[in-house]
Amino acid sequence: MFESPLFWPAHIKGNTLYVLDETLVPSKIKYIPVRNVKGALAVIRDMKTRAFGQFLVVLNAFLLELGHKGDLLAYVQKVAEQLNDSRPTFPFAEVTGIIVGVAHKAKANGADVRTAVTKTVEGFLAGIRGRRLERVRQIAESMKDGDRILTHCNVSGELAMAASLALAQGKKIKFYATETRPYMQGAKLTIWELTQAKAQVILVADNAAGALMAEGMVNKVIIGSDRSAANGDIANKIGSYQIAVLAKEFNIPLIVLTQPSKGVAEGEDMPIEQRSGMEVIQYERKRLFPAGVVGFYPGFDVVPHQYITKAIAIHAGL
Amino acid sequence: MFESPLFWPAHIKGNTLYVLDETLVPSKIKYIPVRNVKGALAVIRDMKTRAFGQFLVVLNAFLLELGHKGDLLAYVQKVAEQLNDSRPTFPFAEVTGIIVGVAHKAKANGADVRTAVTKTVEGFLAGIRGRRLERVRQIAESMKDGDRILTHCNVSGELAMAASLALAQGKKIKFYATETRPYMQGAKLTIWELTQAKAQVILVADNAAGALMAEGMVNKVIIGSDRSAANGDIANKIGSYQIAVLAKEFNIPLIVLTQPSKGVAEGEDMPIEQRSGMEVIQYERKRLFPAGVVGFYPGFDVVPHQYITKAIAIHAGL
Numbered sequence: 001m002f003e004s005p006l007f008w009p010a011h012i013k014g015n016t017l018y019v020l021d022e023t024l025v026p027s028k029i030k031y032i033p034v035r036n037v038k039g040a041l042a043v044i045r046d047m048k049t050r051a052f053g054q055f056l057v058v059l060n061a062f063l064l065e066l067g068h069k070g071d072l073l074a075y076v077q078k079v080a081e082q083l084n085d086s087r088p089t090f091p092f093a094e095v096t097g098i099i100v101g102v103a104h105k106a107k108a109n110g111a112d113v114r115t116a117v118t119k120t121v122e123g124f125l126a127g128i129r130g131r132r133l134e135r136v137r138q139i140a141e142s143m144k145d146g147d148r149i150l151t152h153c154n155v156s157g158e159l160a161m162a163a164s165l166a167l168a169q170g171k172k173i174k175f176y177a178t179e180t181r182p183y184m185q186g187a188k189l190t191i192w193e194l195t196q197a198k199a200q201v202i203l204v205a206d207n208a209a210g211a212l213m214a215e216g217m218v219n220k221v222i223i224g225s226d227r228s229a230a231n232g233d234i235a236n237k238i239g240s241y242q243i244a245v246l247a248k249e250f251n252i253p254l255i256v257l258t259q260p261s262k263g264v265a266e267g268e269d270m271p272i273e274q275r276s277g278m279e280v281i282q283y284e285r286k287r288l289f290p291a292g293v294v295g296f297y298p299g300f301d302v303v304p305h306q307y308i309t310k311a312i313a314i315h316a317g318l
Numbered sequence: 319m320f321e322s323p324l325f326w327p328a329h330i331k332g333n334t335l336y337v338l339d340e341t342l343v344p345s346k347i348k349y350i351p352v353r354n355v356k357g358a359l360a361v362i363r364d365m366k367t368r369a370f371g372q373f374l375v376v377l378n379a380f381l382l383e384l385g386h387k388g389d390l391l392a393y394v395q396k397v398a399e400q401l402n403d404s405r406p407t408f409p410f411a412e413v414t415g416i417i418v419g420v421a422h423k424a425k426a427n428g429a430d431v432r433t434a435v436t437k438t439v440e441g442f443l444a445g446i447r448g449r450r451l452e453r454v455r456q457i458a459e460s461m462k463d464g465d466r467i468l469t470h471c472n473v474s475g476e477l478a479m480a481a482s483l484a485l486a487q488g489k490k491i492k493f494y495a496t497e498t499r500p501y502m503q504g505a506k507l508t509i510w511e512l513t514q515a516k517a518q519v520i521l522v523a524d525n526a527a528g529a530l531m532a533e534g535m536v537n538k539v540i541i542g543s544d545r546s547a548a549n550g551d552i553a554n555k556i557g558s559y560q561i562a563v564l565a566k567e568f569n570i571p572l573i574v575l576t577q578p579s580k581g582v583a584e585g586e587d588m589p590i591e592q593r594s595g596m597e598v599i600q601y602e603r604k605r606l607f608p609a610g611v612v613g614f615y616p617g618f619d620v621v622p623h624q625y626i627t628k629a630i631a632i633h634a635g636l
Contacts, residue, residue, distance in 0.1 A: 026608065152525075176614070179499060179598070181523040184606070191611050203598055203613045205499035207470075207524040207557025211619035214559055239525025241532055245567045246560055280497070280521055288502070290344065293509050295521045296494070301529035 001136075002164040002197045005029055006189060007157025008129065009053035010060060015067070017060045019043050022050060026192035037061050037079050044086045050185075051226050052156040058083050058092050059121050062099050072113040076103040088271040091227055091263045095124075128314075132158065135257065135314045139222070140165035142255055142312065143173055148218050150176045150209060153237035154185040155224030155257055160193035167198060175201040176212060180237060182280045182297065209243050213250040221247045221254045225303075228258045228313075232305030233267030238298055244307035253309035260313050267302035275299040319454075320482040320515045323347055324507060325475025326447065327371035328378060333385070335378045337361050340368055344510035355379050355397050362404045368503075369544050370474040376401050376410050377439050380417050390431040394421040406589045409545050409581045413442075446632075450476065453575065453632050457540070458483035460573055460630065461491055466536050468494045468527060471555035472503040473542035473575055478511035485516060493519040494530060498555060500598045500615065527561050531568040539565045539572045543621075546576045546631075550623030551585030556616055562625035571627035578631050585620035593617040 009020035017040065018031035032048060034040050040061035044054050061079060068075050080096035099117060106116035139162035143149065151159060166173055175194050180186035187203055194201040204212065212218045221243060225234035234240075234256055247254040264270055280295030282288060327338035335358065336349035350366060352358050358379035362372050379397060386393050398414035417435060424434035457480035461467065469477060484491055493512050498504035505521055512519040522530065530536045539561060543552035552558075552574055565572040582588055595613030600606060 178525070181497060181499060181525060187607050187611070191607065195610060201612070202595075203607070203611055205524065205556065205598055205615065207496070207499060207555075207560065208614070208616060208619075210560025210563055211556055211616055214619070237525075238523065238529055242525065242528025242560065242564055245528055245564055249563045249567070277520075280523055289505050289509065289521070292513060293505070293521055294519070296526070297523065298526060298529055298533075301526075301532065 001161055001168070004157035004160050004193045004196065006053075006154070006193060007132070007161060008056070009049055009156070010056035012060050012063060015064070017057065017064060019049050019057055020053065021048050022053060022189065023048055025189055034064070036064050037082065040064060041082055041086050044083075047183075050154075050156070051224065054087070054090060054092075055095070056125075058095060059099075059124055062117055062121055066114045066117065072117075073103045073107045076100055076113070076117060088273050091261055094261055094263050131314050135312055136161045136165060138312050139255075139257070140169065142222070142310070143171055143220075145171040145173075147171070147173045147220050148176065149173060150178070150212060150218040150221045150243070151190060152178045152186060152206075152209075152221075152223050152239055152243055153180045154189040154193070155222075157193065158224075158257060159190070159222060160197040160199070163194055163199040164197035173199065175199055176204050176218060177201055178204060178206045178209060178239065178243075180239065181206055182283065184283075185237070206239055210246045213246055213252055218252060221252055222257070223254070224257045225259065226300060227264075227270055228260045228311075229264045229266045229270060230260075230262050231266045232258075232308060232311065233270075233302055234258055234305075234308070234311075235267065235270050235272070235300045235302050238301050241301040241303050244303045247309075248307050254303075254307060255310045255312060256303070256308050258311045258313045260311075260315060267304055270302060272302070273299045319479055319486070322475035322478045322511045322514065324371075324472065324511060325450070325479060326374070327367055327474070328374035330378050330381060333382070335375065335382060337367050337375055338371065339366050340371060340507065341366055343507055352382065354382050355400065358382060359400055359404050362401075365501075368472075368474070369542065372405070372408060372410075373413070374443075376413060377417075377442055380435055380439055384432045384435060390435075391421045391425045394418055394431070394435060406591045409579055412579055412581045449632050453630060454479045454483060456630050457573075457575070458487065460540070460628070461489055461538075463489040463491075465489070465491045465538050466494065467491060468496070468530060468536040468539045468561070469508060470496045470504060470524075470527075470539075470541050470557055470561055471498045472507035472511070473540075475511065476542075476575060477508070477540060478515040478517070481512055481517040482515040491517065493517055494522050494536060495519055496522060496524045496527060496557065496561075498557065499524055500601065502601075503555070524557055528564050531564055531570055536570060539570055540575070541572070542575045543577065544618060545582075545588055546578045546629075547582045547584045547588060548578075548580045549584045550576075550626060550629065551588075551620055552576055552623075552626070552629075553585065553588045553590070553618045553620050556619050559619040559621050559625075562621045565627075566625050572621075572625060573628045573630060574621070574626050576629045576631045578629075578633060585622055588620055590620070591617045
């Protein structure tokens with residue numbers, strides 16, 4: 001099976017974390033060397049990596065300066081706080097809380113904090129990798145021969161790998177990927193990944209989803225999610241909500257890849273990150289529209305669980 | 319009241335038709351001189367002008383070579399055929415049919431074909447201008463103090479002029495304009511026009527419409543239409559259908575500016591122009607995505623009348 005670089009976009013080697021610069025994919029496959037927590041916070045804040053990549057960065061960030069002398073527990077707590085504050089929509093606190101807990105317990109028991117944290121992070125990573133591969137198999141299973149699948153934004157490797165698996169199983173599938181303005185993750189990442197996986201994929205503007213569904217050109221929607229609430233609501237890239245409403249209107253099943261958590265009760269409790277309106281005004285750092293134009297860019301929206309036909313869940317190793 | 323160049327984007331002067339190059343607006347306000355029918359067909363086919371502008375070009379095209387010697391009736395018929403074939407989604411045949419009819423009748427009655435055609439076209443134009451100004455007043459009336467109005471694509475001057483009128487009436491209104499990929503008519507034309515009209519307007523990506531509605535940030539949708547069916551279905555820029563579905567889901571009234579016609583019974587009978595998929599792949603003639611990416615770009619979609627709360631109609635002078 002094809003493995004996308006987006007499936008595992010950050011890996012540690014020696015004292016350096018190599019983070020795939022997803023903003024350059026597919027033009028360049030370049031890894032940013034991250035040597036300390038400050039660098040980890042920067043790649044998160046600048047959205048050099050997204051969703052699952054950010055989760056990998058958060059976990060690995062704890063390992064970067066563990067050579068640190070002094071109070072390692074206090075250090076781990078500080079790292080956790082900084083990571084939690086880096087992006088409001090993401091539930092980093094859940095996983096950083098566990099690492100802090102491990103450090104606490106190690107210190108209380110007189111064990112080595114460094115070893116405890118390292119083992120925990122490494123164990124998490126190995127477990128997550130296995131569960132993600134298992135989910136790829138489940139996604140492939142949900143793909144049927146003859147499917148015309150719409151997807152939005154990018155689901156970090158798994159969709160393309162599932163497509164590759166489904167193709168190997170002899171299923172004929174056509175994909176439609178939305179551009180996903182303003183960052184164009186669909187047009188750049190999803191199209192590239194699915195093409196690499198030898199799948200048939202067609203790019204459409206974000207405003208074509210309704211027409212595709214009305215014309216019967218799409219019979220299934222598969223999207224990822226950045227966050228889940230306990231009641232099944234999910235937060236995902238802006239545009240997911242409207243695709244969900246359209247899918248319901250046209251009786252098309254909506255499959256969401258989720259990372260369930262009990263951190264928040266329902267979607268309304270999830271803070272939505274308001275990105276700068278300038279991000280709609282410019283593209284690849286070049287201004288598209290004249291000065292004076294005011295943009296508004298909520299980065300995410302929340303899809304209420306009523307719209308979700310099926311969640312294919314993965315637990316983030318908790 | 320502010321008058322937008324898009325309100326009346328083509329006017330004849332002497333033997334030349336000056337057509338506003340809407341693809342350059344707002345960077346440049348440039349008029350393309352059109353001296354013959356071939357030139358008229360070119361501005362239509364290249365989408366230098368759209369919707370109402372195309373209607374103006376179709377009407378004026380008949381006047382361009384009326385100096386022509388020979389069988390003027392046969393000439394008028396040929397012009398009508400060429401115009402009808404230029405773009406499938408547009409009901410040019412209805413208006414060209416009337417002109418052909420006028421030429422026929424003049425010839426049968428021994429009257430001067432040239433004079434009959436010229437008077438008919440000029441009469442149409444004067445009548446349409448009056449009715450469009452009347453519609454601007456009606457649109458302004460539909461705008462209430464405190465409204466947060468979402469619009470899509472561009473409605474050729476009328477929305478901005480109505481906004482200007484509503485402002486003069488002391489109403490405070492906020493507009494949201496969708497980008498309208500791939501041509502960005504919303505981001506370019508609507509933002510510019512509404513700004514010129516001194517209205518408050520905010521640009522959002524096409525995929526933000528659902529989130530805006532869900533958050534209560536929009537309480538009204540106003541869009542134009544390129545064509546209407548007898549049952550009230552309308553064809554408009556791709557993305558209109560999904561906005562209509564969303565408006566229904568969130569109980570937001572959808573107002574459509576229409577040009578009723580009896581030419582087709584219902585939306586399903588309206589042929590939808592499939593533009594080249596390349597138009598999603600490139601922007602302003604520059605390739606956005608790597609070679610091999612396949613795009614799909616239905617230029618329009620059909621909004622069934624059930625989704626339309628109110629149509630503000632204008633009859634195209636028939």
